Amino acid sequence: MRKLAIIVCLINISLSVFANGDPVMRYSAVCRVANPEPLTISDISIVKEIVNIKREGLYNCFDITYTLANKSEKDYPAIDYGFPIDYEESEYGRWGFDDSYMTESIFERGWNPRFIKDVSFQTNGNMLPFQNALESIRASDYDKEIYTQSSGEIDTLYYDYTPEIKRRWYYTQFGINRGDTIELNVKYKVYASTDCPLFNRNVNRYYLKNLDFEEVSDPDLVPFVRRFFLNDFTIHYDFKKAKHFGDGIIKKLIVNIDLSNLRNPIVYKENEWEWKYKATQLSYEDWEMRADSIKPIHLHVNANPYHSVEERWAIVEELAISANEFTVKTSASRKIEIELTKPRFVSEVALQLDTMRVKSIEMYLQFANGRRQTMKYELESNRNFEELGEIPPSDNPVFLPIVDSYIDRYRQKDKIMYSPMDFDCAFFQVKRIELLFPDMPKSDRQLPYDSIRLLDSRWD
Secondary structure: OOEEEEEOOOOOOOOOOOOOOEEEOHHHHHHOOOOOOEOOEOOEEEEEEEEEEEEEOOEEEEEEEEEEEEOOOOOEEEEEEEEEEEEEOOOOOOOOOOOHHHHOOOOOOOOOHHHEEEEEEEEOOEEEOEEEOOOOEEOOOOOOOEEEEEEOOEEEEEEOOOOOEEEEEEEEEEEEOOOOEEEEEEEEEEEOOOOOOOOOOOOOOEEEEEEOOOOOOOOOOOOHHHHHHOOEEEEEEOOHHHHHEOOOEEEEEEEEEEOOOOEEEEEEOOOOOOOEEEOOEEEEEEEEEEHHHOOOEEEEEEEEOOOOHHHHHHHHHHHEOOHHHEEEEEEOOOEEEEEEEEEEEOOEEEEEEOOOOOOEEEEEEEEOOOOEEEEEEEEOOHHHHHOOOOOOOOOOOEEEEOOOOOHHHHOOOOOOOOOHHHHOOOOOEEEEEEEEOOOOOOOOOOOOEEEEEEEOOOOO
């Protein structure tokens, strides 16, 4: 018997998820290998598997509980257990992953511990020590999807260009004696987001008008700070590894996906024309399921990236460099001069602007190597915001990106930035910033800005 409940709207859904652990050979656990050799333990069966998934901030949060039973006459005091966690190459431009298709590894470049965090293992409430593999591998169980997109009365197909899925194994050890039943709990958070430019109407009031170098024609910059305002993400979870317990059957499976803290979430269903539906809670139950026959969870979710004024400023403060590293000088009300005490990388300028008086911004940059750059921004019309049913509050922070996290990685001749930290060079180290508000009359003496911050939005 199968039950499928979708709160908000009732719809059949094909589940696709990442990660489900299995017993592994001792050598795999000790050496923390990237692709362990499984060990089948037929005496221990999975009575129940409960998978709870919730979206919090930039992360998909997983809370998985297995009920394991040892019905044999044999004790298993030390089972080496491996649990794979799957994640996407989520950074725009696939930071650090250029050569991974050759090596099947991202250990050499690109791995960041923030991709996966807050990992824990428990048995019956007792914490277990664990270690992670030294490298990641490609997660081969996920196929690229084809979705459909509806625009007015016209439906079109498009391919899913989401980043490649990677897998990193985590190792722990637990025991279960003859006749016992235990609960094994695994928790972790996975950074998950999909590419999108910062300059959309939900986030920023000013858009880039032009740049001072010819090779860039797309006005949609991809600044580092954009990751805090993304509205698309994918949920991954794979059940197949549980097949190495018992007869490979999960006696009872429960899956709950909680999207209730998102604003108007829309879930994409794979390979169908009628793929789009609204949902805040997804639940799934089944019995006597063969682990190797369950399709992995692979759900794409879209939600409006709503942030309150307080939440936006909290992001700014988290990313702001120390105020001791620069000075701000105002010339009349039309010009701001920012001098850095020591040249350093700056990804964005954030400030509060009077959008009723400031219709355009010119930013003049001077770098440590003597390079100069000009960037111009114009205010998005209120009429465009009214189409969305709301105009952003005037005290929202305005973001003025200095660096495009994708295009600028190719700016230097004969050099490609393989890591965001490669921007710590004289070519990108800012020495001086000048902001000019050309539309303001010279007679206007009231300052149009407040709360200037310089940001470094990279992950270190």
